[in-house]
Amino acid sequence: MTDHTTTTDGEGGAPYRSGRRTAVRILVPVVVAGTVAAGIGLVPALADGRSPDLPALTAEQLVAKALGTGTQSLSGTVRVSADLGAPAQLLGAVGGLGTGGQGGGAQGFDPSAPAPESKLAGLLGGEHTLRVAVDGPDRQRVGLIEQLAGYELVRNGDQVWAWDSASNEAFHLALPQGGGHPATTPGLPAGVPVTPQEAARQFLALGAGTTSVTVDGTTTVADRKAYQLSVRPTQSGSTLGEVRIAVDSATGVPLAVVVKATGGATVFDAHFSDVSFARPDAKAFEFALPKGARVVEQKAGEAPAGGQPGGGPKAGGQPGAEEARAAEDSLNVIGEGWTTVVSLKLPAGEIPAGAAGRHGSEAAGQSVQSLARALGKPVKGGSLISTKVLNALVTEDGRVFAGAVTLPVLQSAAGVK
Amino acid sequence: MSRVESVAEAGPGRSAGAVPVVGGRRPRTAAGSLALVRSELSLTFRRTRTIALLGILALLPVLIGTVVRIETGGARGGEGPAFIAQVTQNGLFLVFTALAVALPVFLPMTVGVVAGDSIAGEASTGTLRYLLVAPAGRTRLLVAKFTAGLAFCLAATATVGLAALATGAALFPLGEVTLISGDTISFGEALLRAVLVVGVVACSLAGLVAIGLFVSTLTGSGIAAMASTVGLVITVQILDSFPQLHAVQPFLFTHHWLTFGDLLREPMYWDGVLKNLGLQAFYVAVFGSAAWSRFTGRDITA
Numbered sequence: 001m002t003d004h005t006t007t008t009d010g011e012g013g014a015p016y017r018s019g020r021r022t023a024v025r026i027l028v029p030v031v032v033a034g035t036v037a038a039g040i041g042l043v044p045a046l047a048d049g050r051s052p053d054l055p056a057l058t059a060e061q062l063v064a065k066a067l068g069t070g071t072q073s074l075s076g077t078v079r080v081s082a083d084l085g086a087p088a089q090l091l092g093a094v095g096g097l098g099t100g101g102q103g104g105g106a107q108g109f110d111p112s113a114p115a116p117e118s119k120l121a122g123l124l125g126g127e128h129t130l131r132v133a134v135d136g137p138d139r140q141r142v143g144l145i146e147q148l149a150g151y152e153l154v155r156n157g158d159q160v161w162a163w164d165s166a167s168n169e170a171f172h173l174a175l176p177q178g179g180g181h182p183a184t185t186p187g188l189p190a191g192v193p194v195t196p197q198e199a200a201r202q203f204l205a206l207g208a209g210t211t212s213v214t215v216d217g218t219t220t221v222a223d224r225k226a227y228q229l230s231v232r233p234t235q236s237g238s239t240l241g242e243v244r245i246a247v248d249s250a251t252g253v254p255l256a257v258v259v260k261a262t263g264g265a266t267v268f269d270a271h272f273s274d275v276s277f278a279r280p281d282a283k284a285f286e287f288a289l290p291k292g293a294r295v296v297e298q299k300a301g302e303a304p305a306g307g308q309p310g311g312g313p314k315a316g317g318q319p320g321a322e323e324a325r326a327a328e329d330s331l332n333v334i335g336e337g338w339t340t341v342v343s344l345k346l347p348a349g350e351i352p353a354g355a356a357g358r359h360g361s362e363a364a365g366q367s368v369q370s371l372a373r374a375l376g377k378p379v380k381g382g383s384l385i386s387t388k389v390l391n392a393l394v395t396e397d398g399r400v401f402a403g404a405v406t407l408p409v410l411q412s413a414a415g416v417k
Numbered sequence: 418m419s420r421v422e423s424v425a426e427a428g429p430g431r432s433a434g435a436v437p438v439v440g441g442r443r444p445r446t447a448a449g450s451l452a453l454v455r456s457e458l459s460l461t462f463r464r465t466r467t468i469a470l471l472g473i474l475a476l477l478p479v480l481i482g483t484v485v486r487i488e489t490g491g492a493r494g495g496e497g498p499a500f501i502a503q504v505t506q507n508g509l510f511l512v513f514t515a516l517a518v519a520l521p522v523f524l525p526m527t528v529g530v531v532a533g534d535s536i537a538g539e540a541s542t543g544t545l546r547y548l549l550v551a552p553a554g555r556t557r558l559l560v561a562k563f564t565a566g567l568a569f570c571l572a573a574t575a576t577v578g579l580a581a582l583a584t585g586a587a588l589f590p591l592g593e594v595t596l597i598s599g600d601t602i603s604f605g606e607a608l609l610r611a612v613l614v615v616g617v618v619a620c621s622l623a624g625l626v627a628i629g630l631f632v633s634t635l636t637g638s639g640i641a642a643m644a645s646t647v648g649l650v651i652t653v654q655i656l657d658s659f660p661q662l663h664a665v666q667p668f669l670f671t672h673h674w675l676t677f678g679d680l681l682r683e684p685m686y687w688d689g690v691l692k693n694l695g696l697q698a699f700y701v702a703v704f705g706s707a708a709w710s711r712f713t714g715r716d717i718t719a
């Protein structure tokens with residue numbers, strides 16, 4: 001700015017050239033805006049689009065590298081964005097069945113539910129940022145970054161703590177000695193991959209005969225060189241088109257997982273935005289219960305019990321959770337590989353008030369079946385609730401068939417002729 | 418172009434010719450700029466209006482603190498303003514609650530009044546032409562007005578913070594602070610973070626100061642400039658709430674305002690805060706240059 005002053009001052013004795021000076025005056029803000037906008041637009045584009053030169057690997061070598069990674073500790077930031085195209089009310093109902101609720105928006109978590117399942121099921125809608133630290137099989141920490149609030153899930157040996165800053169409610173789980181699942185963070189429902197590693201392992205474990213795995217060039221994730229692994233179904237009837245996994249070239253750690261629907265739309269994307277393979281500070285896994293926090297104790301494998309604080313939605317949420325657990329016992333899996341269909345019998349009860357979250361409060365008090373009928377479109381054999389990837393068929397007699405498959409596959413699984 | 422303006426344009430050049438000392442202009446420019454900034458600062462902060470605005474901002478945390486204190490017993494977990502669960506445990510958190518409540522509406526409103534009135538107010542009272550007759554230069558006057566606006570942002574934010582700290586200390590316990598990531602830090606360290614948060618919140622209003630200054634150069638009516646600046650803040654925040662505008666929202670100047678909460682994690686998460694500061698710098702560059710472009714070429718008729 002100062003140099004413009006000098007120019008103006010310097011022209012004190014010069015003949016006045018109105019047209020040229022007006023042009024300069026108009027040009028300056030335009031050029032400033034253009035330059036900065038171009039900088040904002042170009043810099044990330046250049047950073048992300050790089051395909052580094054790496055020695056060629058076969059798909060087998062790369063899968064082996066990913067599965068055989070010796071990396072035990074890492075820390076970093078993971079961005080998760082999911083666009084399943086599911087109606088908000090449906091996500092709310094699913095959350096309500098799980099343990100009592102999330103609302104389907106970026107900040108739409110039901111703060112009265114400290115249990116990890118419901119909180120992390122919220123990752124299936126919208127965009128979220130997680131901070132992850134892992135040190136060996138039994139020390140993990142996941143911090144969910146929310147606007148002006150935080151949710152922490154810490155596992156240190158046999159102690160699992162979850163804490164929600166918005167409600168100052170904690171959830172405590174003592175694992176049996178020597179038990180637990182070494183590879184996954186406990187408390188997570190299967191099917192909610194939190195780190196790219198877990199997600200990649202799940203997809204790589206999906207049957208070999210039904211899948212084509214290829215190496216599809218290289219990419220850059222979190223400033224690290226990585227191979228792109230492309231996994232596609234060879235069966236027909238799946239709604240999933242492709243799963244792309246970026247595998248770090250140095251350590252074999254999966255850095256990004258992208259799931260695409262058959263139409264090519266990205267439905268799920270989890271990637272590290274920064275990652276470090278240095279061992280995290282041991283302090284990160286020490287969780288001290290914050291002052292004044294209300295604790296919900298849970299023994300391994302049981303529904304949360306006791307210490308239920310506060311009000312209606314909480315008290316109403318617990319029976320729903322128990323029913324859902326009862327329903328899980330009668331869960332059937334039909335088929336295998338990409339066309340796996342899960343079937344269960346719907347609980348006859350009502351969705352607890354508040355479990356459907358802020359966006360779906362009008363759904364409170366309805367039975368799950370009538371909700372399904374209201375949301376779905378009538379097809380032969382029941383009503384179909386469809387999202388970009390997941391389809392669910394609710395039959396007249398209250399059974400649900402769901403999977404990442406097309407409607408005919410669901411109908412044949414349900415025995416609809 | 419009016420006669421007054423050509424005098425103003427020619428002023429510095431003429432006096433430079435009268436004092437033919439090589440290099441004599443630079444120290445005079447620096448000292449002159451400083452004097453101008455100082456006079457703008459005292460003009461801003463000695464106004465009754467500014468004192469009243471700061472007084473209202475100071476009342477806000479007192480109100481929030483009292484309400485939280487009275488209602489703590491029946492409060493449902495997690496319902497209410499941000500950090501409500503933390504405020505009852507540690508009064509220092511009232512600083513962050515008050516800032517989170519004040520940032521969307523109250524702070525931008527006061528900043529909009531000060532920034533919007535800066536040039537247009539002088540024009541409507543007829544003092545602008547006298548300011549420009551002095552060998553100050555329009556660019557320097559603009560820079561001085563912008564600096565005074567930034568100083569007001571800092572003063573307003575600090576007022577909210579200090580009033581909240583005093584209220585929090587009076588109504589709630591102090592001591593070790595549990596951050597929103599569940600980690601506990603000492604009170605002194607938490608106080609440093611509060612100072613940092615106040616600084617970041619003040620900086621996140623910089624873009625609005627530049628916008629207000631630009632609007633202020635467009636009109637000769639102070640009220641019109643204030644109203645349109647405050648109206649713009651409200652409009653932008655409404656746009657920020659539509660999910661359909663997802664693609665443009667990261668570029669709205671209010672979008673990253675509440676990321677200051679990320680400084681209350683351990684370790685601090687700077688991603689959103691840096692995005693916010695970068696965006697504010699972008700708005701300062703664009704609207705600052707637009708204000709310069711408009712102001713240096715404008716006819717000063719009043």
